Amino acid sequence: MASAPLNEVCLAALTLSIVFLTILWYKLTSNISHKEESRLPPGPRGLPIVGFLTFLRPNLHHQLTELSQHYGPIYKLWLGSKLCVVLNSPSLAKEVVRDQDSVFANRDPPIAGLVATYGGIDIGFSPYGSYWRDMRKLFVREMLSNRNLEASYSLRRHEVRKTIRNVHTKIGNLINIFELACVTKMNVVMSTMFDSNFVEKHRIDGAEFRELVVKFLQVMGKPNISDFFPMLARFDLQGIQKEMEAVLKSVDSILDPAINERMKMLSEGEIWGKGKKDFLQILLELMEQKDIEISVDLVKIKAILVDIMIGGTDTTITTIEWVMTELLNNPEIMGKVQRELKDVVGMNNIVEESHIPNLHYLDAVLKETLRLHPALPLLLPKRPSQSAVVGGYTIPKGTKVFLNVYAIHRDPQVWESPLEFQPERFLNSTNLDYAGNNMKYLPFGSGRRVCAGLPLAEKILMLILASLLHSYDWKLPEGENVDLSEEFGLVIKKSKSLFAIPTPRLPNFELYQ
Structure with missing residues (x-):
């Protein structure tokens, strides 16, 4: 009998919750006028209050692409009180x-x-x-200028060579x-x-740093009811805000001592790195300058460092x-890549960044x-600052807008044999670059908010890939087949990790040292 009052209490609480959420949903969605609503794109019907949230599947990029086949290249869906619009064609992306x-x-x-x-004082948000x-x-001109990228090349080279040495100790073994x-x-x-010398001298723990970045990305990727019902944000019902605040404190525990130590060194006139400039030194020197267009303070420096630390990490890996x-x-494509490396780099040399402009096939x-596996299949969502018309439909101010590059990159009306892996399609296409100048290929976005770290990301990706493929042959374990299944998250990951066995390609043992 004791359960009856408890059930009544639960039922009353549930009823009150539904009434509260209904009122909340009405208030949050009533800012869209009836005139605007009549001109919204088509889209799937959801449930009251929660909208389409309960129908979302794990591989969201697949589901949104399927919906475009039913509702057309532009459609809407409500996720909680958030109106979302999904764009799935190059022409709409251009608009x-x-x-x-x-x-x-x-x-x-x-x-x-x-x-x-x-x-949100960084470049990304x-x-x-x-x-x-x-x-x-400031970021593009001062940090990613050709001069500063060249000055920091030896730092990238040192770490990639360390990886090549490490792989050599595991010849014949499975490597994740x-x-x-x-x-x-x-x-x-x-x-x-x-x-790297500063890291070693001051004992910045690389494993701790990696674990922190992983934790950072995990919390960032958690679905948060406060994002779908902004009026609930103050309550932090899932504790995600609190969790991220704790992660940020751990980030500060690494950044603050490093910044303080480097400021002390600079104030004492100590030269670090013998001409090699890391990004922290560049930022601190900018902070001391009075003739630049924007004042740089310590919090802004940390925000930019977080962008570097987090922004391209998961996507690159x-x-x-x-x-x-x-x-x-x-x-057969692997063979073509390695023949190009043999011709451009030579079997008695190691890969340098100076080789990269001539590695056309690897670039393809x-x-x-x-194209097939865009790291951010929906890019970072946009939010219009005023109501706008796209594809003949109204997109109200404040809408969450997704560019579905996964759908665009696999559209048979845009690409020939879109599901086949054909690097040759990029060899003779001068306008299919990473900067989003062709609306049918947008791996890093386009327009004003195209990825700011693109020049550095391209160099790192090409240097790591070229070094691994030039130094070693790679094969799957006996009897294993390649698994191409995906798992949706902040980025599209493989659902099953890839393991491969390396064999040395280069004739001289010293090239692995």
């Missing part, structure tokens, strides 16, 4: 990232993302405007390609941010694994991999 780029230049960051970037323009200009790429990329990131997967699944392989 957003070219014709009305300034209107759609804002991001729609999750709450965890805002916490992670010190309130800060609102479009003069602050964002100045920050991006994702973990190999992860260690390499994280070491490159650490040395680029802090300089996952892309390396997908490239190796596709090459092992297409041994990377582009084709990013």
Whole structure:
């Protein structure tokens, strides 16, 4: 009998919750006028209050692509109180990232993302405007200039050579390609941010750094009810905001001592790195300058370092694994890549960044991999600053807008044999670049908010891939077949990790030292 009152209490609580959420849903959605609503794109019907949330499947990029086949290249769906619009064609992408780029230049960051970037003052999430323009200009001009990228090359080279030596100790054994790429990329990131000698001297723990980045990405990728019902954000019902705040404290525990030590060194006139400039040194020197367009303070420096630490990490690691997967699944293409490396680099030399501009076929392989497996299949969602018309439909101010590049990259009306891995399609196409100049190929986005770290990402990807493929032959374990299944998250990962066995290719043992 004791359960009856308990059931009544639960039923009453549930009823009150439904009433509360219904009122909340009505208030949150009533800002869209009836006139605007009548001109919204078509889309699937959801449930009251929760919208389409309960119908979402794990591989969201597949589901959204299927919905485009039913509702057309532009459609809407409600996720909680959030109106979302999905664009699935090059012509619609052009309307957003070219014709009305300034209107759609804002991001729609999750709450965890805002916490992670010190309130959204980084380059990735800060609102479009003069602050964002100045920050991006500072990042691209000062940090990613050809001069500074060349100055930091020795840092990248040192870490990639360390990986090649490490692989040589595991000849004939299974190697987890994702973990190999992860260690390499994280070491490159650490040395680029802090300089490897500085890392070793001050005992910055590489394993701790990697675990922290993994935790960072896990919390960032958790579905958060506060993102779908913004009125509930103050309650942090799932504790995700609190969890990210704890992760950020751990990030600060690494960044703050490094920044303080480097500031002390600079104030004492100590020269670090003998001409090699890591990003922290560049930023601190900019902070001391008074003649630049934007004032740089310590919090802004940390926000930019978080962008570098997090922004390209998961995408780069996952892309390396997908490239190796596709090459092992297409041994004849692997052979072409290695013949090019033999011709360009030579069997008695190691790969240098100076070789990269001449590795045309490897570049085509990377582009084709990013076509079939774009790291961010829906890019980062956009949020229009005012109501706009796209494809003849109204997109109200504040809508979450997804560019479904996964669908665009596999559209048979856009690509010939779209599901086949054919790097040759990129060899004679001058406008199919990484910068999004052709609307049918947008692996890093396009327009004002195209990936700011693109020049560095391209160099790191090509250097790691070229070094692994030039130094070693790779094969699958006996009896194993390549698994191409995907798992949706912040990035498209392989659902099953790739393991491969390396064999030395180069004749001189010293080339592995």
